[in-house]
Amino acid sequence: MTTKPLKLKELAKGEDRFAHGHRMCAGCGAPIVVKQVLMATDYPIIASNATGCLEVSSCIQQFTAWKIPWIHSAFENAAATISGVEAMYKSLVKQGKLEDKQVKFIAFGGDGGTYDIGFQSLSGAMERGHDMMYICYDNGAYMNTGIQRSSATPFGADTTTCPAGDVIPGKPQQRKDLTRIMAAHGIPYVAQASPAHWMDLMKKVQKAFEIKGPKFMNIISPCNRGWRSRTDDAIMLSRLAVDTCYWPLYEIENGVTKITYKPKEKKALIDFLKPQGRFKHMFAKENEWMLKQAQEQVDAQWERLLKEDSAVREEKPAEG
Amino acid sequence: MGKIVAVTGNEACAQALKQINPDVCAAYPITPATDLMQRFSSYVNNGQVDTELVLVESEHSAMSACIGAAAAGGRVATATSSQGLALMWEMLYIAAGTRLPIIMPLVNRALSAPLNIHGDHSDGMGARDTGWIQLYSENAQEAYDNTIQAFKIAEHMDIRLPAMVCMDGFIVSHSIERVEYIDDADVKNFVGKFQAVNPLLDLDKPKSYGPLILTDLYHEYKRAQHEVMTKVPKVVLEVAAEFEKMTGRKYSLFETYRLEDAEIAIVVMSSAAGTTKDIIDQYRDKGVKIGLLKPRMFRPFPYLEIADALKHLKAIAVLDRADSFGGYGPLFMEIASAVTSMDTKPAMINKIFGLGGRDYLPEQGEHVIDELINVAKTGKVQTVKEYIGVRE
Ligand SMILES: Cc1ncc(C[n+]2csc(CCOP(=O)(O)OP(=O)(O)O)c2C)c(N)n1
Numbered sequence: 001m002t003t004k005p006l007k008l009k010e011l012a013k014g015e016d017r018f019a020h021g022h023r024m025c026a027g028c029g030a031p032i033v034v035k036q037v038l039m040a041t042d043y044p045i046i047a048s049n050a051t052g053c054l055e056v057s058s059c060i061q062q063f064t065a066w067k068i069p070w071i072h073s074a075f076e077n078a079a080a081t082i083s084g085v086e087a088m089y090k091s092l093v094k095q096g097k098l099e100d101k102q103v104k105f106i107a108f109g110g111d112g113g114t115y116d117i118g119f120q121s122l123s124g125a126m127e128r129g130h131d132m133m134y135i136c137y138d139n140g141a142y143m144n145t146g147i148q149r150s151s152a153t154p155f156g157a158d159t160t161t162c163p164a165g166d167v168i169p170g171k172p173q174q175r176k177d178l179t180r181i182m183a184a185h186g187i188p189y190v191a192q193a194s195p196a197h198w199m200d201l202m203k204k205v206q207k208a209f210e211i212k213g214p215k216f217m218n219i220i221s222p223c224n225r226g227w228r229s230r231t232d233d234a235i236m237l238s239r240l241a242v243d244t245c246y247w248p249l250y251e252i253e254n255g256v257t258k259i260t261y262k263p264k265e266k267k268a269l270i271d272f273l274k275p276q277g278r279f280k281h282m283f284a285k286e287n288e289w290m291l292k293q294a295q296e297q298v299d300a301q302w303e304r305l306l307k308e309d310s311a312v313r314e315e316k317p318a319e320g
Numbered sequence: 321m322g323k324i325v326a327v328t329g330n331e332a333c334a335q336a337l338k339q340i341n342p343d344v345c346a347a348y349p350i351t352p353a354t355d356l357m358q359r360f361s362s363y364v365n366n367g368q369v370d371t372e373l374v375l376v377e378s379e380h381s382a383m384s385a386c387i388g389a390a391a392a393g394g395r396v397a398t399a400t401s402s403q404g405l406a407l408m409w410e411m412l413y414i415a416a417g418t419r420l421p422i423i424m425p426l427v428n429r430a431l432s433a434p435l436n437i438h439g440d441h442s443d444g445m446g447a448r449d450t451g452w453i454q455l456y457s458e459n460a461q462e463a464y465d466n467t468i469q470a471f472k473i474a475e476h477m478d479i480r481l482p483a484m485v486c487m488d489g490f491i492v493s494h495s496i497e498r499v500e501y502i503d504d505a506d507v508k509n510f511v512g513k514f515q516a517v518n519p520l521l522d523l524d525k526p527k528s529y530g531p532l533i534l535t536d537l538y539h540e541y542k543r544a545q546h547e548v549m550t551k552v553p554k555v556v557l558e559v560a561a562e563f564e565k566m567t568g569r570k571y572s573l574f575e576t577y578r579l580e581d582a583e584i585a586i587v588v589m590s591s592a593a594g595t596t597k598d599i600i601d602q603y604r605d606k607g608v609k610i611g612l613l614k615p616r617m618f619r620p621f622p623y624l625e626i627a628d629a630l631k632h633l634k635a636i637a638v639l640d641r642a643d644s645f646g647g648y649g650p651l652f653m654e655i656a657s658a659v660t661s662m663d664t665k666p667a668m669i670n671k672i673f674g675l676g677g678r679d680y681l682p683e684q685g686e687h688v689i690d691e692l693i694n695v696a697k698t699g700k701v702q703t704v705k706e707y708i709g710v711r712e
Contacts, residue, residue, distance in 0.1 A: 046520060061532070070527075071528075073388070073418070074410055077411070080381035081384045083381075084384065084385030087344045087388075088396075090372050092521065095370045097343075098521060121378075128375065
């Protein structure tokens with residue numbers, strides 16, 4: 001019942017708890033993320049969902065793709081909403097009005113609904129210690145309203161509100177490192193994952209569900225409309241994000257950082273940027289500094305993470 | 321029999337919540353409602369209730385957590401005031417549109433700017449279109465009684481809507497009054513067991529809450545919400561009748577005072593109604609045929625019933641403890657709407673009073689009545705809307 005073996009053959013036989021027939025764009029990363037998360041476990045799950053692409057495309061009028069209990073209330077409050085559901089569950093179980101079926105609670109939100117407008121609600125719910133998991137599918141912009149920049153949008157990206165103009169060539173700021181910020185909450189489990197590394201992603205979900213208390217997972221979720229890439233490259237791009245160390249796979253369990261996948265050979269960031277139209281202007285002669293700056297940002301973050309990696313720290317015990 | 325106590329409005333409401341023992345409450349501090357949930361928190365921490373208390377980081381999250389908890393399938397309450405309610409605004413519509421019977425004492429307070437912590441009805445009036453039932457209370461006893469009745473009204477199988485129980489900030493929330501408490505067992509018995517409708521926690525029949533509904537069905541969805549509202553008055557009266565049987569205290573959609581044979585009347589809500597009744601007694605002693613109508617249920621607004629109660633009058637003064645800038649006072653607009661159904665329409669004046677906790681003094685009421693006597697005599701209204709009790 002608890003941690004099921006992650007065998008592709010077995011997983012394929014399982015029932016989809018997020019059904020086909022939803023209206024997400026072809027090639028969208030978000031439904032892949034949701035499927036992998038739900039497939040990782042047999043625990044009963046109740047989910048909340050922030051307003052955004054996933055929400056508007058998965059439950060329309062009398063149609064729903066969700067075969068689990070699911071609630072959407074607004075944009076900035078997926079965490080607060082599920083915290084209320086969890087509180088009711090806890091209350092009813094405690095009072096003997098409901099049987100404890102080890103229900104797991106998940107909030108799904110896009111990066112806008114998580115890094116920006118929903119950040120306060122997320123931070124509050126994590127601090128309160130609800131037994132819940134927040135999953136951000138990070139496609140790096142407000143996609144549902146037409147590709148506006150969010151604080152998760154990578155440096156230099158061309159979006160509809162930070163277009164690559166003659167004076168300002170795309171997003172001037174670096175993205176917010178939300179995974180780290182969530183770790184700073186001191187919650188028991190924080191992880192970053194990618195749907196290309198499905199086994200790693202599902203193991204993290206499984207691990208998280210065995211931990212009581214608040215958990216946070218940040219999962220990269222390619223959007224071919226916003227990234228201006230090919231329809232069928234979601235997995236390829238989410239793999240390149242990992243191999244270039246733009247999106248490192250790691251977890252922070254009770255304060256201990258562990259890189260869960262280290263690319264054998266760290267690829268150049270341009271490998272990840274090149275297939276995406278949103279970075280096209282950065283390859284123009286006059287914008288080469290942007291490529292350099294973007295690479296430096298990634299390098300600095302990767303170096304810092306390497307230093308924090310528990311495996312590395314064990315090899316080199318602190319001096320003195 | 322119940323117990324007679326000397327308590328504040330907040331204390332009385334906290335007592336009602338304790339007796340009802342909701343499954344989940346969310347709380348966020350704001351003057352003057354803070355004290356209510358603070359008291360309730362001590363009931364939680366001392367094991368006097370079974371409630372799971374969610375101490376959120378904002379009122380937006382308070383209402384969001386209430387929505388999640390209510391959809392999960394249980395009894396839910398919170399309380400707030402002013403800016404807190406304003407921050408909840410988005411979620412108030414969602415609570416009502418999702419048909420979740422959440423109960424919220426609203427300790428009425430002015431809205432910024434300028435910042436002011438004292439009582440007026442700006443917050444409640446700003447939420448009148450959200451789809452919540454609103455009951456206004458004159459004193460601590462009514463706040464207590466309305467809270468208990470609100471659960472039964474909101475959770476009624478024909479209704480399933482959220483409800484606000486309003487009382488005037490400080491004037492009622494922080495003044496000690498005589499209140500008659502009902503026995504715990506009687507309250508429990510009166511509100512009954514919570515019956516969940518389509519609970520999210522039912523794992524065998526998974527539900528999706530909060531769909532996207534566009535041009536093809538949204539309109540119908542909203543009409544359904546309107547239709548539910550039309551059923552509320554009947555339920556409010558049924559619950560009031562049952563309540564009267566238990567306590568002897570009588571409630572209706574509104575209260576009238578010396579109105580039957582009156583020629584002129586004042587319409588005013590909440591604590592100011594008490595002061596106004598005293599003034600009316602004085603004028604009655606002088607032979608002036610004046611009465612009062614105090615709406616209790618502001619949403620849904622009982623237009624026809626109120627029109628029937630006011631139809632014999634020559635002139636009416638509506639006292640609003642809130643303004644709709646650029647329009648008439650919100651209560652005046654409702655009374656004016658009610659009057660449209662009358663054959664002969666009384667003359668009407670609108671006075672804005674008591675904003676930001678400005679005292680409503682008997683002289684103010686007396687001036688209004690003097691003007692009203694003149695309006696009734698001449699049938700002429702000089703100024704429809706006017707602020708009273710203003711320092712010039
Ligand atoms: C309070 C509020 N502000 C703005 C919106 C409009 N809005 C709806 S979805 C959305 C963007 C969602 O972006 P994100 O969270 O990144 O998810 P995605 O659409 O990319 O999946 C916005 C801005 C809203 N629904 N509510």
